Amino acid sequence: MDALAKLELLAPETRYEPDGDVGQSCPPAALARMGRLQDCITHAAMPNGRRIALLKTLQTSACERDCNYCAFRQGRDFRRVSFSPDELAGMFMQLQRAGLVEGMFLSSGIAGRGPRTQDRLLDTAEILRRRYHFQGYIHLKIMPGAEKEQILAAMRLADRVSINLEAPNEARLAQLSPHKVFMDELVQRLRWIEQIRQSMPGRWPSTTTQFVVGPAGESDRELLHTTEYLYHKLGLVRAYFSSFSPVPDTPLAHHPPTSHRREQRLYQASFLLRDYGFAFRELPFDDAGNLPLQGDPKLLWAERYLLPSPLEINTATREQLLRVPGIGPQGAERVLQARREGRLRHLGDLRRLGIAAQRAAPFVLLDGRRPARQLSFWDALDPVSAV
Numbered sequence: 001m002d003a004l005a006k007l008e009l010l011a012p013e014t015r016y017e018p019d020g021d022v023g024q025s026c027p028p029a030a031l032a033r034m035g036r037l038q039d040c041i042t043h044a045a046m047p048n049g050r051r052i053a054l055l056k057t058l059q060t061s062a063c064e065r066d067c068n069y070c071a072f073r074q075g076r077d078f079r080r081v082s083f084s085p086d087e088l089a090g091m092f093m094q095l096q097r098a099g100l101v102e103g104m105f106l107s108s109g110i111a112g113r114g115p116r117t118q119d120r121l122l123d124t125a126e127i128l129r130r131r132y133h134f135q136g137y138i139h140l141k142i143m144p145g146a147e148k149e150q151i152l153a154a155m156r157l158a159d160r161v162s163i164n165l166e167a168p169n170e171a172r173l174a175q176l177s178p179h180k181v182f183m184d185e186l187v188q189r190l191r192w193i194e195q196i197r198q199s200m201p202g203r204w205p206s207t208t209t210q211f212v213v214g215p216a217g218e219s220d221r222e223l224l225h226t227t228e229y230l231y232h233k234l235g236l237v238r239a240y241f242s243s244f245s246p247v248p249d250t251p252l253a254h255h256p257p258t259s260h261r262r263e264q265r266l267y268q269a270s271f272l273l274r275d276y277g278f279a280f281r282e283l284p285f286d287d288a289g290n291l292p293l294q295g296d297p298k299l300l301w302a303e304r305y306l307l308p309s310p311l312e313i314n315t316a317t318r319e320q321l322l323r324v325p326g327i328g329p330q331g332a333e334r335v336l337q338a339r340r341e342g343r344l345r346h347l348g349d350l351r352r353l354g355i356a357a358q359r360a361a362p363f364v365l366l367d368g369r370r371p372a373r374q375l376s377f378w379d380a381l382d383p384v385s386a387v
């Protein structure tokens with residue numbers, strides 16, 4: 001079987017590999033040419049904001065582990081596919097030259113222990129970089145149990161490395177993945193990545209992780225507590241939250257799916273920790289340790305603390321501006337810049353700075369006065385999801 005035929009065989013299973021917005025912004029003509037392969041295409045935003053198409057594939061869909069939620073767990077009945085590093089790299093270059101993909105996101109089932117599997121991923125990336133001189137984007141998974149030298153090698157080859165924690169702590173992970181060891185196999189690898197970044201000068205890849213949300217019964221508080229540690233202590237650029245969706249023929253096949261609203265609230269709260277200067281203790285958890293689903297966490301915080309004492313936009317610090325719903329990091333910078341040229345007096349002044357003015361209105365003073373909150377046509381179109 002040639003490599004493209006293998007990829008086609010793998011394609012339906014990769015839809016279970018939760019990862020962003022699979023297959024969405026690909027041009028229709030390209031999708032038509034891809035057929036089933038479009039399930040293997042995901043899109044990633046680059047630091048410059050450009051979105052690129054990535055081939056999302058596995059070195060092998062065989063796995064010796066038995067994670068309860070996973071389509072690739074050992075013993076599940078489907079046709080497994082493995083690529084040699086040579087054939088995977090060659091097939092990727094074929095797709096890249098045809099203009100179908102610009103980068104690769106390479107993961108794998110564990111076949112022959114973590115270090116051995118990691119070697120195959122490294123070989124594939126090495127062939128792309130050295131033999132084909134591929135300069136584009138590579139995201140490499142770090143396997144549970146990978147060795148420190150392998151992690152350093154992965155960091156020299158990739159633009160991004162990731163290791164999925166899946167759960168926020170050891171006890172929760174035991175319910176999802178009975179044979180993964182939370183601290184030794186997973187967190188320790190993230191620590192090594194950060195140690196390498198801190199101890200060796202260089203331009204190192206960014207690091208991410210992913211949680212499967214729901215089936216281990218974890219609370220949002222547990223997830224976000226770990227997330228805060230990862231952002232502030234281990235230099236992660238992003239934690240992904242993936243709503244659990246049951247996979248047939250797995251132990252969790254009959255577990256109810258997790259709502260996407262919960263996933264959305266977790267993302268909003270994690271951005272507050274990462275980009276908005278919020279401390280973990282400020283997040284509005286309920287008694288069960290979960291974020292209320294009915295409102296975004298920044299809005300709930302502002303309703304409690306800013307509604308009674310609104311913030312004067314003309315004197316607020318950057319940190320204070322970031323607490324206002326509708327003002328993000330860019331909006332706060334624009335406000336600070338605009339204030340050097342004069343006072344901001346009307347909602348229209350905020351709107352011209354790209355701020356969701358109507359959303360901000362209940363929580364601010366403009367030149368000492370609460371702004372009139374007449375709904376304009378443009379405000380009616382403000383995206384409610386702005387944090």
Ligand code: SF4
Nearest residue numbers: 063065067070073109
């Ligand atoms: S180790 Fe990875 S591929 Fe294997 S069963 Fe667990 S989650 Fe799935």
